[in-house]
Structure formats: C-alpha cells, structure tokens
Amino acid sequence: MEALKFVALVAHDHCKENMIAFATTHAALLKRHPLVATRTTGALLIKALNLDVLTMLSGPMGGDLQIGAMVAEGKIAAVIFLRDVMTAQPHEPDISALMRACDVHNIPLATNVATAHYVIAGLAAV
Secondary structure (H helix, E strand, C coil), X not given: CCCCXXXXXXXXXXXXXXXXXXXXXXXXXXXXXXXXXCHHHHHHHHHHHCCCEEECCCHHHCHHHHXXXXXXXXCEEXXXXXXXXXXXXXXXXXXXXXXXXXXXXXXXXXXXXXXXXXXXXXXXXX
C-alpha cells in the first residue's frame, strides 16, 4: 500500500488567520494526512489546532522552494497556498517556482480560500 502524500499548507502574513480558520473547518480531514508547511504557518497550525506538521524554512528563507522540491519528488498530494496578492513579496521568484512545480507535476494548487475548499473536497473523495 502506498504511503499517503503530504498536504502542503502555506499562508502569507495577512492570510494566516484565514489559514487557521480553514484548517479549523477541515481539521478532521487534515488529521488524516501528513502535513507540511512553511515555518510560521506550521507553528501557528500546531499551536492553534495541535496538528502534526512537518515544518520547513519560512517562505522568504527558502521554505516555498523546499515544498516545491517535495512536489517535484512526488511527495505532495495538494498545496493550499493562501497568498496575499495585494502585497509585494520579496521572494516572489520562489513563489512562482512552487506554483510552476505544481503545474508541471499536475498537483492541485489552491491560492485562495474558495479554491482551497474544492481541493479539500477532492482529497476527501479519494
């Protein structure tokens, strides 16, 4: 039997409260999957919901790239990346690389709460 793949959870600073609310709503499903997150997002999820989360570096320090590498290695089932599109991000090339990796490897990528609900519904169906 194949091991479950990770669900990646990433949220920019202005979107972290939305990520906590989203994860609270879907905590039962998220607990059934291994989770990976960038450092600050992961720490918040661990503290708020007591989820078991593998934390990478923070996004600006390379965490987005680490998750992108996991996508390329076939270790990720889906990425929920709540992005703050109204604020310039100094690590935008890393964000683009993660998004490109999802596209290249056909990995579901949600970049807002509405699409995140659809991605989670898809995970629940498999």
